[in-house]
Amino acid sequence: MKRNRAGVTENISVSMPSELVSELRSRTGRRGLSGYITEAVRHQLAMDGLAEIVASHEEKHGALTEQEVEAARRELFGDENTEQGAA
Numbered sequence: 372m373k374r375n376r377a378g379v380t381e382n383i384s385v386s387m388p389s390e391l392v393s394e395l396r397s398r399t400g401r402r403g404l405s406g407y408i409t410e411a412v413r414h415q416l417a418m419d420g421l422a423e424i425v426a427s428h429e430e431k432h433g434a435l436t437e438q439e440v441e442a443a444r445r446e447l448f449g450d451e452n453t454e455q456g457a458a
């Protein structure tokens with residue numbers, strides 16, 4: 372494990388389709404891959420956590436209403452995205 376500004380890091384190996392790796396490298400360059408993938412994993416973990424919260428809520432209270440979903444969307448993303456959801 373290595374220590375850097377973000378804390379302790381660990382080298383891992385992952386397998387991905389070649390075309391996906393090529394697209395990643397074209398967007399990030401060789402040095403940017405780790406940072407890009409780290410942020411993508413952080414985002415996915417946050418989305419997984421949100422899905423768990425929603426599932427727990429729905430298990431106790433039933434399905435979310437469209438009004439509850441819109442209120443959550445406004446709180447998370449602001450008013451500008453409410454138009455897109457209605458379109």
